[in-house]
Amino acid sequence: MGYVGEIMLRVVDSILELIGKTPMLRLNRLAKSEGIQANVLLKLENLNPSGSYKDRFIRMVENAEKEGRLKPGYTIVESSSGNTAIALAMIGAVKGYKVKIFYPKDVWQMEKKKILERFGAEIIPVPLEETEIAKKYGVHGARVEIPGRIKCKELEESQPNVWWARQFSNPDNVAAHREMGYEILEQTNGKVDVFIASIGTGGNFLGVAQVLKDKIPNVKCIAVEPSQWPGWIDPLSKEAKFIPGITGGIIEEIRKSGLVDEIVYVSNDEAKDMAYKLSRMEGVFCGMSTGANVHVAINEAKKLKADQNVVTCAVDRGDRYLTDERFIT
Numbered sequence: 001m002g003y004v005g006e007i008m009l010r011v012v013d014s015i016l017e018l019i020g021k022t023p024m025l026r027l028n029r030l031a032k033s034e035g036i037q038a039n040v041l042l043k044l045e046n047l048n049p050s051g052s053y054k055d056r057f058i059r060m061v062e063n064a065e066k067e068g069r070l071k072p073g074y075t076i077v078e079s080s081s082g083n084t085a086i087a088l089a090m091i092g093a094v095k096g097y098k099v100k101i102f103y104p105k106d107v108w109q110m111e112k113k114k115i116l117e118r119f120g121a122e123i124i125p126v127p128l129e130e131t132e133i134a135k136k137y138g139v140h141g142a143r144v145e146i147p148g149r150i151k152c153k154e155l156e157e158s159q160p161n162v163w164w165a166r167q168f169s170n171p172d173n174v175a176a177h178r179e180m181g182y183e184i185l186e187q188t189n190g191k192v193d194v195f196i197a198s199i200g201t202g203g204n205f206l207g208v209a210q211v212l213k214d215k216i217p218n219v220k221c222i223a224v225e226p227s228q229w230p231g232w233i234d235p236l237s238k239e240a241k242f243i244p245g246i247t248g249g250i251i252e253e254i255r256k257s258g259l260v261d262e263i264v265y266v267s268n269d270e271a272k273d274m275a276y277k278l279s280r281m282e283g284v285f286c287g288m289s290t291g292a293n294v295h296v297a298i299n300e301a302k303k304l305k306a307d308q309n310v311v312t313c314a315v316d317r318g319d320r321y322l323t324d325e326r327f328i329t
Contacts (some may be wrong), residue, residue, distance in 0.1 A: 040310050086115050180204070
């Protein structure tokens with residue numbers, strides 16, 4: 001197989017130069033333990049500088065700079081339940097921007113708070129409705145970030161020198177993950193039979209799926225979500241209603257795209273169990289979204305032959321889930 005991210009003994013001028021071009025790991029021990037002959041390939045996005053694939057949002061920041069929407073002295077604002085917040089805080093620290101994060105209060109994780117504080121971000125907690133449901137069934141980022149988006153919109157409209165990243169609808173989110181799709185094609189020599197991605201804002205699924213479906217029309221693309229929440233409408237369902245400027249965006253684009261071949265719902269326990277297996281059998285210290293992705297990947301690989309490839313992502317590191325091990329997209 002090709003290898004896009006060869007290790008280079010080099011000196012860089014900015015940690016931002018180390019974003020992307022992540023290696024891919026074949027999960028040998030785990031696959032063997034399940035009697036699997038196909039290749040289960042894990043793209044190690046947890047090796048990005050701040051620890052998740054959201055570091056690829058450097059594209060969003062730099063395009064906003066080029067277009068004059070983000071200038072020196074501005075504040076970057078976003079609503080995020082974790083990885084986007086951390087990535088923007090890291091990027092902002094390097095580039096000299098203030099970063100303000102609206103964080104869903106009731107799914108707060110102390111580890112993420114500490115990381116954000118270390119990078120110098122300002123954190124504003126926002127109350128979340130139906131807290132107990134979120135705690136029991138897992139956290140869908142597209143849902144829990146809605147109250148914070150309203151705050152971001154109000155702040156952007158009322159104050160000068162504010163740039164709202166709008167991860168849920170920013171086309172550069174999808175474009176950043178299309179770059180990952182091209183990396184996956186190179187690493188697998190263009191042979192991917194199944195691609196699996198958990199859905200938060202949806203940028204990872206949409207960007208990679210667009211690239212893979214264009215080059216490999218028969219590839220199966222599976223969207224992974226936390227177990228269905230009683231009383232809450234799945235954002236990907238036909239019944240979901242969107243609020244312009246606040247909800248929809250990439251999720252709505254995914255729903256209309258026809259790229260989703262199947263949606264699989266994964267419980268907190270299933271995601272956690274697989275995350276632990278990855279650590280104990282493959283040495284991958286990852287979060288629960290990665291566990292959910294690989295849980296589905298293993299089930300799909302059982303249906304395939306020895307020369308076929310199932311690809312998914314190690315979304316983030318496990319150090320942000322030490323005290324709260326929920327599946328948070």
